[in-house]
Amino acid sequence: MIMSELAIRPARITKVLPDSIASEVGFTPGDAIVAINGTRPRDLIDYQFLCADEVLEMEVLDAKGITHQVEIEKDYDTDLGLEFETALFDALIQCNNHCPFCFIDQQPPGKRESLYFKDDDYRLSFLYGSYLTLTNLPPREWQRIEQMRLSPLYVSVHATEPELRIRLLKNPRAGQILTQLQWFQERRLQIHAQVVVCPGINDGVHLEQTLRDLASFHKGDVPTVASVAVVPVGLTKFRPPTDELIPVTQEKALEVIATVRSLQTQFREKFGSTFAWLADEWFLIAGAELPTTSEYEDYPQIDNGVGSIRQFIQEFSQAAELLPVSVKPRKFTWVVGNAVELAFQPILKQLNSVEGLEVSMCALSSTYWGQSITVTGLLTGEDLLQKLHGKNLGDGILLPAVMLKNDDSRFLDDMTVEELAGLLKTPIFPVRGVVELIESCIKSRD
Numbered sequence: 001m002i003m004s005e006l007a008i009r010p011a012r013i014t015k016v017l018p019d020s021i022a023s024e025v026g027f028t029p030g031d032a033i034v035a036i037n038g039t040r041p042r043d044l045i046d047y048q049f050l051c052a053d054e055v056l057e058m059e060v061l062d063a064k065g066i067t068h069q070v071e072i073e074k075d076y077d078t079d080l081g082l083e084f085e086t087a088l089f090d091a092l093i094q095c096n097n098h099c100p101f102c103f104i105d106q107q108p109p110g111k112r113e114s115l116y117f118k119d120d121d122y123r124l125s126f127l128y129g130s131y132l133t134l135t136n137l138p139p140r141e142w143q144r145i146e147q148m149r150l151s152p153l154y155v156s157v158h159a160t161e162p163e164l165r166i167r168l169l170k171n172p173r174a175g176q177i178l179t180q181l182q183w184f185q186e187r188r189l190q191i192h193a194q195v196v197v198c199p200g201i202n203d204g205v206h207l208e209q210t211l212r213d214l215a216s217f218h219k220g221d222v223p224t225v226a227s228v229a230v231v232p233v234g235l236t237k238f239r240p241p242t243d244e245l246i247p248v249t250q251e252k253a254l255e256v257i258a259t260v261r262s263l264q265t266q267f268r269e270k271f272g273s274t275f276a277w278l279a280d281e282w283f284l285i286a287g288a289e290l291p292t293t294s295e296y297e298d299y300p301q302i303d304n305g306v307g308s309i310r311q312f313i314q315e316f317s318q319a320a321e322l323l324p325v326s327v328k329p330r331k332f333t334w335v336v337g338n339a340v341e342l343a344f345q346p347i348l349k350q351l352n353s354v355e356g357l358e359v360s361m362c363a364l365s366s367t368y369w370g371q372s373i374t375v376t377g378l379l380t381g382e383d384l385l386q387k388l389h390g391k392n393l394g395d396g397i398l399l400p401a402v403m404l405k406n407d408d409s410r411f412l413d414d415m416t417v418e419e420l421a422g423l424l425k426t427p428i429f430p431v432r433g434v435v436e437l438i439e440s441c442i443k444s445r446d
């Protein structure tokens with residue numbers, strides 16, 4: 001474990017929301033909060049907790065380095081209206097595992113240092129739903145999870161058999177997962193789990209055992225394990241040759257779908273919920289029909305690629321009424337991963353039924369990662385540059401924002417949208433979801 005004991009830095013403000021208490025008080029971007037009622041916040045969790053008081057005595061450092069004392073009186077539940085440059089004001093808690101399937105290790109060499117940084121931080125899990133392994137927490141962090149009731153957390157389980165999880169995470173501390181789940185259960189705290197299936201290692205009877213063990217924690221009014229996502233291992237051409245990993249084949253995908261579907265039937269009978277869901281990729285690799293909308297219930301694992309294609313198709317059918325009969329002539333290139341090419345054909349057809357609108361789908365695989373079948377979220381700037389350079393792209397590219405890291409303007413390979421637009425000499429319109437896709441197609445740009 002590499003737990004940083006670095007000092008807490010003042011929380012640097014990047015945005016002051018208009019008409020907020022903070023703007024009334026006179027906060028400006030560049031100011032930094034040192035302490036609230038005498039306590040230095042470690043992270044956004046502390047900040048939100050400390051700001052729940054009605055009277056706040058704040059120590060604030062302005063951009064010139066001058067300290068100010070600010071007193072604020074407010075209702076206990078009123079937000080101050082501040083945004084910060086980072087959620088953590090001390091250091092990230094780093095990963096202490098060596099999973100052979102780690103995507104960070106499967107990147108090309110020579111990129112910006114931060115691309116190789118592996119975090120495994122329960123605070124990011126609580127705040128943003130990122131997955132963690134629970135292998136690196138000292139007692140004081142467990143206490144904090146309990147005291148602040150940081151729930152739900154998102155836990156990469158992969159396997160519940162101790163020796164197998166130790167093998168997968170290459171960490172002797174990884175074998176305590178069932179005891180840890182017990183700990184959550186005793187405190188009525190919840191987790192969502194994920195299992196990355198590596199063929200020949202944690203599939204077959206091991207996968208069945210893992211899902212049954214996790215299901216044993218899905219009981220009562222606050223089920224400890226709220227849901228499970230079963231995800232296929234993703235491999236790139238940069239993985240080390242000695243990693244013992246085997247790519248998921250169509251045959252393997254069909255086998256895993258059959259195993260999980262049989263368990264889902266049992267879970268639905270027992271819990272009234274599917275409980276464990278298969279990521280969309282399994283169906284794409286298998287060439288099988290995606291589950292129906294109702295099977296995903298309230299999409300508890302949507303951020304893990306579980307049901308996102310079905311949800312997109314469903315949302316499009318609801319939003320299609322926004323499509324006009326005709327628009328002024330325009331032409332766009334809609335870039336997607338080739339894995340969803342077939343599934344999105346009905347959407348493409350409907351867009352092109354608008355008179356004057358011509359949308360060409362460009363379904364790409366990733367040369368960058370060396371994958372012949374690629375989901376949209378893994379396409380990089382370099383992939384787009386290679387495949388689209390010199391092509392007639394019409395009035396611009398409709399770019400699913402899922403390709404951009406944390407929804408900002410960078411691709412996974414660190415290229416920015418602006419750089420790519422300049423190199424392709426074409427406007428790029430990032431689209432977040434169905435409504436933005438439709439609006440980008442019909443909006444007048446005169």
Ligand code: SF4
Binds near residue numbers: 101102119169
């Ligand atoms: S826990 Fe996550 S970040 Fe750490 S090695 Fe495993 S996959 Fe990589």
